[in-house]
Amino acid sequence: MKLTRKILLHLLLATVATEGIAQRPAGPVTLVHAGRFWDAESGKMLSARDILIRGDRITEVAPSIALPTGATEINARGCSVLPGLIDTHTHILAEQKFGEPLSQSIDRDNTHGGAIGRTFTGIPRARQYLDAGVTTIRDLGNSGQFLDLVLGQAIANGTVIGPRIIGSGPGLAPAGGQFERLPMDPHGLVSGEYRVINGADDARAAVRDAIARGADVIKMYPEASPQRTRLTVAEMQAIVSEAQRHNIPVAAHATFDAAIREAVEAGVSSIEHGYEISDATLKLMAAKGVWLVPTDPSIEMVKEFSMSWKQQPPPGEIAQQLKMFHDRLLRAHKAGVRIALGSDLYFPYAPGRGAGTRGTLEGYVDAGLTPAQALRTATWEAGRLLRDDGLGVLRPGAHADLLAVAGDPSQEIRALRGIRFVMKDGVAVVPFAGCR
Ligand SMILES: [Zn+2]
Numbered sequence: 001m002k003l004t005r006k007i008l009l010h011l012l013l014a015t016v017a018t019e020g021i022a023q024r025p026a027g028p029v030t031l032v033h034a035g036r037f038w039d040a041e042s043g044k045m046l047s048a049r050d051i052l053i054r055g056d057r058i059t060e061v062a063p064s065i066a067l068p069t070g071a072t073e074i075n076a077r078g079c080s081v082l083p084g085l086i087d088t089h090t091h092i093l094a095e096q097k098f099g100e101p102l103s104q105s106i107d108r109d110n111t112h113g114g115a116i117g118r119t120f121t122g123i124p125r126a127r128q129y130l131d132a133g134v135t136t137i138r139d140l141g142n143s144g145q146f147l148d149l150v151l152g153q154a155i156a157n158g159t160v161i162g163p164r165i166i167g168s169g170p171g172l173a174p175a176g177g178q179f180e181r182l183p184m185d186p187h188g189l190v191s192g193e194y195r196v197i198n199g200a201d202d203a204r205a206a207v208r209d210a211i212a213r214g215a216d217v218i219k220m221y222p223e224a225s226p227q228r229t230r231l232t233v234a235e236m237q238a239i240v241s242e243a244q245r246h247n248i249p250v251a252a253h254a255t256f257d258a259a260i261r262e263a264v265e266a267g268v269s270s271i272e273h274g275y276e277i278s279d280a281t282l283k284l285m286a287a288k289g290v291w292l293v294p295t296d297p298s299i300e301m302v303k304e305f306s307m308s309w310k311q312q313p314p315p316g317e318i319a320q321q322l323k324m325f326h327d328r329l330l331r332a333h334k335a336g337v338r339i340a341l342g343s344d345l346y347f348p349y350a351p352g353r354g355a356g357t358r359g360t361l362e363g364y365v366d367a368g369l370t371p372a373q374a375l376r377t378a379t380w381e382a383g384r385l386l387r388d389d390g391l392g393v394l395r396p397g398a399h400a401d402l403l404a405v406a407g408d409p410s411q412e413i414r415a416l417r418g419i420r421f422v423m424k425d426g427v428a429v430v431p432f433a434g435c436r
Helices: 003-023 102-120 122-131 147-156 189-193 200-213 233-245 257-266 279-288 299-306 317-334 353-367 371-378 380-385 413-417
Strands: 029-039 044-046 049-054 057-062 072-083 085-090 134-139 164-167 171-173 194-196 218-220 250-256 270-276 291-293 402-406 419-424 427-430
Touching: 029 402, 072 419, 085 353, 085 371, 085 380, 102 122, 102 147, 102 189, 122 134, 122 147, 122 353, 122 419, 122 427, 147 164, 171 200, 189 194, 194 200, 200 233, 218 233, 233 250, 233 257, 250 257, 257 270, 257 279, 270 317, 279 291, 279 317, 291 380, 299 317, 299 353, 317 353, 353 371, 353 413, 371 380, 371 413, 402 413
Parallel strands: 029 072, 085 134, 134 164, 171 194, 171 218, 218 250, 250 270, 270 291
Antiparallel strands: 029 044, 029 049, 049 057, 072 402, 402 419, 419 427
């Protein structure tokens, strides 16, 4: 290359760069006066703070900040202000009716709407999350072939209003996926809904494919209950090591102790569900810093669901099930295992998906966590699990995602039901309604 051409090229690049900076809109400026301020890291509700937002980021947090010229002022002095909630286990593109085999729900969605129609089903659900103050969801499969990422992209570019989606694409599963046993699969349901893994090399290829499509987390099924099949330890190790090479966390669906143990030993970031986990495995999780995502509904939610069940379970069965959930959540907490909120709501719930997220938090309090401990699972812990320094916290540099509620949810978790304001990326998505 001749020197002149080189200089010209440099000049051209410099011009493009400068123009890029000059043209980037500064975005709206908002000053929020918070009466109470949730410090997610310490897990404490602090006294009044002002929060300054420029564009899509928080730029300052202090006891008092002067109102910049032209800024919008939100007087939430009567409210508690928290970072937008994070639900780390959702299925925004799946809805299974009670009593219906999963294959039928998926077949119905795929047959009636195809990929486009199925993606559309996520639009109202996305709104429901925002309305409940949930500004980020981690979507873990059952979204066809990467439709969670398609929806996430539409939200990110403003075509659809909804929470930020950290998606996995199809879960990496043993033969059969998570469906009930299907002797016939003429519609290719399994291959349409999961990425079936056959061997360690195939596992590595599947991880790379998901990352190339835009996945920021890998979902894997060490076991795929109610299906009987399991991944091999070599397959799990291959999935985790390939994900680690790309700095992508792995979330493992595992319900019984042997499978949980194998996944933890393989190096996953989180165990989803973990119903039958032993104390020994909890101890290992605590030592390795592996999160538990307890996808447990509240007592009230279960009562609401059961009203739509055709057949009522024998008396005492639900209470016994919930007691088992509560016991393992408390054992995990006492063992020092990190806990992140995940609702796993993939069935009809009239109050909406975001209400299900909130209900799960209420379930953690049913189990015996304090409201403040529960809030921390949806803010600080969830943000760390997602590996984004700007999520789940209100501090300079963080995403401008926040909510305001009347009352103090660190004392009474149900205060989260009274959402008065939600901001995502610096934009008011639920207008401020005051707290008096
Ligand atoms: Zn799930």
